[in-house]
Amino acid sequence: MINLNNLPDEAALQKHRAQYPALQNKHYLNFGGQGCMATSSIEAIKQAYEYVQEHGPFSTKMFAWMQEQIDGVKILFAREFGGQAPYYALTQNATEGCNIILWGIDWREGDTLLTTDCEHNGVMKAAMQVSHRHKLKLAVCKIAHLQTDKEILEALSIAIAKKPRLLMLSHVLWNTGRVLPLQKIAEFCRDHNVKLLADGAQSAGVLPLNMDALKVDYYAITGHKWLGGPEGTGALYVAPEALEAIEPTFSGWRGAVFDSAGKPTGWLPAAARFEVATSAFPLLSGLSDAMQRHSQFATTEQRFQKIDRLTKSLKRSLLQLPDIDIIDDTGGSGLVSFYSRKADAATLLKKLESQNVILRTIPSPSCLRASIHYFSEAEIAKLIQGLS
Amino acid sequence: MINLNNLPDEAALQKHRAQYPALQNKHYLNFGGQGCMATSSIEAIKQAYEYVQEHGPFSTKMFAWMQEQIDGVKILFAREFGGQAPYYALTQNATEGCNIILWGIDWREGDTLLTTDCEHNGVMKAAMQVSHRHKLKLAVCKIAHLQTDKEILEALSIAIAKKPRLLMLSHVLWNTGRVLPLQKIAEFCRDHNVKLLADGAQSAGVLPLNMDALKVDYYAITGHKWLGGPEGTGALYVAPEALEAIEPTFSGWRGAVFDSAGKPTGWLPAAARFEVATSAFPLLSGLSDAMQRHSQFATTEQRFQKIDRLTKSLKRSLLQLPDIDIIDDTGGSGLVSFYSRKADAATLLKKLESQNVILRTIPSPSCLRASIHYFSEAEIAKLIQGLS
Numbered sequence: 001m002i003n004l005n006n007l008p009d010e011a012a013l014q015k016h017r018a019q020y021p022a023l024q025n026k027h028y029l030n031f032g033g034q035g036c037m038a039t040s041s042i043e044a045i046k047q048a049y050e051y052v053q054e055h056g057p058f059s060t061k062m063f064a065w066m067q068e069q070i071d072g073v074k075i076l077f078a079r080e081f082g083g084q085a086p087y088y089a090l091t092q093n094a095t096e097g098c099n100i101i102l103w104g105i106d107w108r109e110g111d112t113l114l115t116t117d118c119e120h121n122g123v124m125k126a127a128m129q130v131s132h133r134h135k136l137k138l139a140v141c142k143i144a145h146l147q148t149d150k151e152i153l154e155a156l157s158i159a160i161a162k163k164p165r166l167l168m169l170s171h172v173l174w175n176t177g178r179v180l181p182l183q184k185i186a187e188f189c190r191d192h193n194v195k196l197l198a199d200g201a202q203s204a205g206v207l208p209l210n211m212d213a214l215k216v217d218y219y220a221i222t223g224h225k226w227l228g229g230p231e232g233t234g235a236l237y238v239a240p241e242a243l244e245a246i247e248p249t250f251s252g253w254r255g256a257v258f259d260s261a262g263k264p265t266g267w268l269p270a271a272a273r274f275e276v277a278t279s280a281f282p283l284l285s286g287l288s289d290a291m292q293r294h295s296q297f298a299t300t301e302q303r304f305q306k307i308d309r310l311t312k313s314l315k316r317s318l319l320q321l322p323d324i325d326i327i328d329d330t331g332g333s334g335l336v337s338f339y340s341r342k343a344d345a346a347t348l349l350k351k352l353e354s355q356n357v358i359l360r361t362i363p364s365p366s367c368l369r370a371s372i373h374y375f376s377e378a379e380i381a382k383l384i385q386g387l388s
Numbered sequence: 389m390i391n392l393n394n395l396p397d398e399a400a401l402q403k404h405r406a407q408y409p410a411l412q413n414k415h416y417l418n419f420g421g422q423g424c425m426a427t428s429s430i431e432a433i434k435q436a437y438e439y440v441q442e443h444g445p446f447s448t449k450m451f452a453w454m455q456e457q458i459d460g461v462k463i464l465f466a467r468e469f470g471g472q473a474p475y476y477a478l479t480q481n482a483t484e485g486c487n488i489i490l491w492g493i494d495w496r497e498g499d500t501l502l503t504t505d506c507e508h509n510g511v512m513k514a515a516m517q518v519s520h521r522h523k524l525k526l527a528v529c530k531i532a533h534l535q536t537d538k539e540i541l542e543a544l545s546i547a548i549a550k551k552p553r554l555l556m557l558s559h560v561l562w563n564t565g566r567v568l569p570l571q572k573i574a575e576f577c578r579d580h581n582v583k584l585l586a587d588g589a590q591s592a593g594v595l596p597l598n599m600d601a602l603k604v605d606y607y608a609i610t611g612h613k614w615l616g617g618p619e620g621t622g623a624l625y626v627a628p629e630a631l632e633a634i635e636p637t638f639s640g641w642r643g644a645v646f647d648s649a650g651k652p653t654g655w656l657p658a659a660a661r662f663e664v665a666t667s668a669f670p671l672l673s674g675l676s677d678a679m680q681r682h683s684q685f686a687t688t689e690q691r692f693q694k695i696d697r698l699t700k701s702l703k704r705s706l707l708q709l710p711d712i713d714i715i716d717d718t719g720g721s722g723l724v725s726f727y728s729r730k731a732d733a734a735t736l737l738k739k740l741e742s743q744n745v746i747l748r749t750i751p752s753p754s755c756l757r758a759s760i761h762y763f764s765e766a767e768i769a770k771l772i773q774g775l776s
Contacts, residue, residue, distance in 0.1 A: 046433070052425075121641060125643075249521075250487040253508070254510070256513040277483035280480070363650030364649045364650045
């Protein structure tokens with residue numbers, strides 16, 4: 001029914017959309033803030049909670065179940081994003097994944113942590129805090145004003161050549177929607193023996209990703225945005241050869257091995273060492289359901305092609321409006337940042353919300369951001385209508 | 389209906405128990421591993437997920453809702469455990485709370501971290517890791533073999549007088565069930581300017597706690613054991629005067645303040661600074677429901693008196709069995725650790741599981757551990773029957 005060139009037809013799309021309650025009563029364009037969950041994903045969570053109570057909650061059987069849930073989600077991550085399943089650590093969100101790496105390096109006073117001026121403010125706070133506590137130089141490469149990949153690569157290559165210990169940057173910039181040439185950046189990093197951490201909050205579930213091909217050392221993913229999973233789920237991919245460069249910081253029973261007397265004797269072999277203790281395992285059923293639902297509708301490549309097409313189409317439409325301009329006019333990451341020459345972002349947000357068109361403001365550059373998923377045709381039309 | 393001396397009657401107890409599916413099909417005595425959730429708590433989670441989808445998921449309205457959920461749970465914590473609501477940071481579990489403190493101190497090489505030989509192995513792993521990375525002395529005060537509070541206080545006071553930077557210990561020992569004289573220990577620590585972190589995994593929801601009276605600096609709580617909330621919820625209490633001694637480690641948008649351009653400018657005023665980013669907010673509805681359900685049935689003091697009585701009664705019954713001995717014969721914390729002189733713990737666990745009596749083994753001292761909640765009469769009878 002589905003081939004690489006053709007997405008399911010309009011009827012199939014409508015049937016698919018009908019599974020998402022968030023899409024039924026508003027024009028939702030905030031997947032980069034939080035994605036929408038299918039009814040079946042919420043039901044899967046409820047059933048998992050019920051299952052836990054029926055067979056446990058704490059019993060030999062449930063301990064095995066818990067491990068199956070963890071392993072199952074990691075297999076889904078590896079299937080969707082490449083790499084080997086055990087090299088995914090489960091996290092609550094992308095920020096936690098970034099923190100695991102930021103605090104996991106054996107920093108020495110005076111080391112440099114390199115990042116960019118387009119990182120999410122929360123992750124930036126973590127970078128500032130690790131720099132403060134470990135007395136690092138926090139170098140911020142300015143890329144916000146650059147127009148082309150060539151310029152960005154040039155700016156980053158100069159900064160990377162100064163040999164920071166770690167470069168942390170987003171694969172898709174949360175403020176402008178620009179996709180960074182990550183594979184090339186990873187090459188530069190390898191050439192200079194610089195570890196690379198990618199914040200994948202806005203790329204996982206949008207771009208086709210292959211950890212083996214990208215060759216980044218660390219890649220932080222969240223489950224609750226473009227993947228449509230529940231808030232509180234995510235993963236950190238750790239490349240096998242970059243595992244030993246990171247020490248666990250927050251740690252506990254889930255990441256460690258113990259002798260028969262319960263004495264900690266070491267870490268679990270792969271990325272599970274970065275997991276701490278009991279977390280909301282039943283949510284993993286919701287995340288699995290969400291990921292499988294998207295996969296069953298269309299391949300990652302098909303979904304991305306559609307997002308790319310819709311994003312470009314929205315950008316074209318926005319540029320035809322008299323007072324609107326867009327921040328970045330390159331390809332389609334799903335994020336479209338724009339502003340009005342006549343109204344500030346907060347005012348425009350309110351105006352759109354009053355028409356039930358839901359998006360968000362971005363503080364820097366001050367703008368509005370629409371997130372376009374592969375099924376967002378109808379909402380794009382409403383947004384354009386609302387701005388006209 | 390309820391007064392301080394009288395618990396609700398048998399009919400009310402049976403009606404209450406009927407709300408917990410985990411109690412219906414097995415003889416469950418593992419609250420110290422994971423507590424059982426009421427049907428209404430699971431339903432509350434589902435409804436919260438649905439609410440998020442209906443009104444968001446990501447919108448101005450839902451951001452306010454999220455903050456209300458967070459604040460609401462903190463108010464419940466403060467009502468149940470004392471202290472001021474803003475001095476509770478939400479966590480996923482007690483281990484995470486301990487990690488926040490362990491990694492939050494401005495350690496200097498050679499500092500001492502003091503703990504005991506009765507800590508949970510996961511928390512111990514965290515203590516070992518922070519000691520390893522910060523080149524600390526990890527001092528382990530031996531209390532496992534001591535019989536009286538006096539002996540324990542003596543051993544601890546000698547160790548505290550050596551001025552470690554931090555003492556981390558459990559309020560209720562997970563392996564023996566012993567309640568430590570925490571208020572007195574806190575006094576010793578204040579006298580020597582030693583910060584005190586209590587692991588409350590086995591005390592919150594069992595003992596009546598008052599943070600103001602206990603005067604510990606930091607107290608880590610989990611929601612998924614004795615409180616009957618969902619796995620993945622918990623809190624860390626930080627005494628106001630001990631707040632500034634801890635720097636955030638893992639950090640992000642939830643704990644920080646930003647200027648209008650999104651630039652991080654500082655931390656939130658109280659314990660919220662230790663919260664990182666998006667977590668499973670809908671679970672807070674489940675935790676609230678769980679805590680309120682227990683409170684509505686009986687006061688904390690009433691529930692504790694009942695736990696104490698049942699624990700002591702189980703201990704007496706166990707001592708009457710020919711081959712069984714108990715580890716600790718002091719008061720009632722809800723945890724009863726025992727062993728058979730004829731069978732190893734794993735064998736006995738299997739035998740009891742075959743009779744649908746669910747408890748767990750403890751690695752050191754090698755034993756079985758039964759967790760007794762305030763409604764566990766029937767299960768106690770089954771356990772004794774199973775051992776006879």
